[in-house]
Amino acid sequence: MDWGALHTILGGVNKHSTSIGKIWLTVLFIFRIMILVVAAERVWGDEQDDFICNTLQPGCKKVCYDHFFPISHIRLWALQLIFVSTPALLVAMHVAYRRHEKKRQFRKGDQKCEYKDIEEIRKQRFHIEGSLWWTYTSSIFFRLVFEAVFMYAFYFMYDGFRMPRLMKCNAWPCPNTVDCFVSRPTEKTVFTIFMIAVSSICILLNVAELCYLLTKFFLRRSKKAGNPKHHPNHENKEETKQNEMNELISDSCQNTVIGFSS
């Protein structure tokens, strides 16, 4: 189980996400997980071996390292990425449950079921409405909470986002205040700032997605509230369908597949 496996699991969720959700997932995998794997892990690779203290006192270096780095940046980021990407699994589970119900209906031979075969049920994309809307919104909310908590934990543990070059340590068993030097502090600061910046972009994307979902919800509700007396007759449906078609044709007129008659 590695980052590739997480990519496989979450790739399936992508189909049922909004456009903003798909962008968020791309940003997560390319600008966070990939940077972590390809670059950041090398920078922090020698963090303990090259943490040098100006003392020969046995144990002093280890104690000081533990004092200044209770949890390494790399591990915190790995935890953050895992926690932030797993709420999407709530959506995956809900979709799997819906599919299971549809398959059960299909097998029973239910006349309401509009699918021709089981493959169609498997490939179908569910719209984000009803109970799935609540699951999706909760998953975004949890993502936001986890991002915020980890950013706060980072700031709290490391007193800002900078990596100092020199740290003074007088924890036992160090005999006096000992100078300890961190390996590659500038590079670590640059990567920390980069990862924090991308986390902030992800938070903004999540907020945007939440606003989009709430707007869609309230618009749908106001439409339903605005049409209680109008009976949904055949003519209205045809009009809406024709409007939608006209819109699609005007949007994609340059790239429409040739050969299909209207």
Next chain:
Amino acid sequence: MNWAGLYTVLSGVNRHSTAIGRIWLSVIFIFRIMVLVVAAESVWGDEKSAFTCNTQQPGCNSVCYDHFFPISHIRLWALQLILVTTPALLVAMHVAYQQHQEKKLLVLTGHGDPKHMEEVKKHKMRISGSLWWTYVCSVVFRLLFEAVFMYIFYMLYPGYQMVRLGKCEGLPRPHTMGDRVHRVVRACARRGQHNSNPSSGKGSFYGHKLSSEYKQNEINQLLTEQDGSLKDMLRRNPGLQEKGDRCSAC
């Protein structure tokens, strides 16, 4: 998620690129990413462990390495390659959106069968209309990122050269009285000086900017610690104050 994952993501974009765009993508993957992974990473692999300073002073090696290499070449190239290849995803997203619109249209016109849906997925989009603008924007962003990173490289490593020998004179110094005073006097002289000689390690302007705050903190600390002893030493050895030593590592 690694370079192979990025290749999978970007090879899908290839289909909707121009001929030159495809050549560019091949050059990126073969001559840059592959060279980075197969060759450059082994060259830079021992950059820190084999960086040797002619001193036994603990911490001096780390400090001097950080001064000369604020960000390693390998990491800069990795960042550059990732940022340069991702604008192509804008095109991929736009194409996916257009395909989605076409599928919706087919369903509404009654051609929603799997055969037509597959044809929508497989056919190549012409780069016209809004897709043309997206494609041009992605190319502009690629150019911008390439230029920015080449400039950053030039700023960090002037002349794109790797020096064989670097002279580093910063902290830490051995804890002897004489050296302590030297350190403080140099700290005072250091504030107003700029040394642009690359072999002495001061050519790294960006490294200087990034680390100047930390160094200032260290200088301030030293000044407060050494205040009393400095005055005594200076009284006894007035010549020390006149030494125009340049501190090139701070």
